[in-house]
Amino acid sequence: MAPAKRARRVLHVSAAGLACALAAVTAPPAQAAEPVTGAPTLMSLRLDAPTAYLTFRDNSEPDISYTIVLTEKDNPGYTKIVRTAPGGVPGTGRVATRSADGIKPGVAYCATIRATVHYEESVPQPYELEDPVTPESNKVCADPVDASKPGSAPTDLSVGPITGEANPPSGTNRNYWVGYSNKGATATGVVLEVWATGPMTLRRPPAAGTFSGFTCAPSGASGFRCTGGTVKAGEKNQIPLLITVTNAGNGTVHASITGARDANTADNGASFAFQAVPRTP
CATH class of the missing domain: 2.60.40.10 (Immunoglobulins)
Structure with missing residues (x-):
């Protein structure tokens, strides 16, 4: 008797399945993010x-x-x-x-x-x-x-927050207020700068000596620089930026403060974004 023939099983694989299988074999391992x-x-x-x-x-x-x-x-x-x-x-x-x-x-x-x-x-x-x-x-x-020499103790000046209208109308005068403080020892010879970018021009700088003894002068078209200030330990105050909104558009009010022996300079800058809008008749 002739030996029985063994049937062969044929495996059918679709083209898409074959492509996925090959990709799994040949794809490189995922790389970790480089430090x-x-x-x-x-x-x-x-x-x-x-x-x-x-x-x-x-x-x-x-x-x-x-x-x-x-x-x-x-x-x-x-x-x-x-x-x-x-x-x-x-x-x-x-x-x-x-x-x-x-x-x-x-x-x-x-x-x-x-x-x-x-x-x-x-x-x-x-x-x-x-x-x-x-x-x-x-x-x-x-x-x-040095506890016996208060002048050697570190200061901790900071600037901000800046407050004012987020949508000032064009063609009007507006005030923005810049806060500043000192959590350390009394700071002398402090320099405070405030300026705006965008559709603003400076009306006038703050009056000399009104705020912590600063003497302020215009700086550029839309800002001022104050020098010679004395910010006492624990003092908190605000200084105004008096501006004219020239036209509609986006802008930012910026501020920075510096002084000797500042123990933490991470909080010496601040900003406030605004969007000037057309003036309603």
Whole structure:
């Protein structure tokens, strides 16, 4: 008897299914986002023994920790103080403050800061990869807070909020008010600048000496610059921007404040957006 023939099973695959299968085989594995390893920008240093406070702009992502290095200003070769601070600043370009303990009272220090960034390899490795560390930031030095010399204590100037009409009518005169304050020691020689971009022109600067002793003069077509102000500890005040709305359109009111020994420069600028509208008859 002739042997029975074994039937063959034929698998039918559509063209679309074959394309998907091939793509699954040949597609490269998903790549993890590359870490950003820019060095932090150190903005200010405040020494209030036993703690040093560093305010900086973060330029890395995703940061998992920071390393702070402090050296004595007059003895740079002396033993360094190295401290680790927590990371977790979201994104890049944001301003943050971290602290380090262990400084001596009455001693001036210089500081730098760098970030450790998490690195995750998309392809498994036989060994664990080391997380990259950013370059060191710029160096900032500071003198200590001296309770016996109030003039050496840090100031903390800030500007804002700016208030006024969001939709001023064209062809009218309007006032915008710029707030400013000082949460630190008395600040002298303060400089305050206010200006507008867009459909505005300056009517006149604030009267000299009316606001914290500032002397103000026009700056450009739509702003003024005030110098020589004294903003006392805890003082809060407002200064007006007196303008004429020239025509309809978008614009912004800007302000900045500066002074010596400012412990935190992250809040030294503010802005307020407006949209001038046609004047109703």
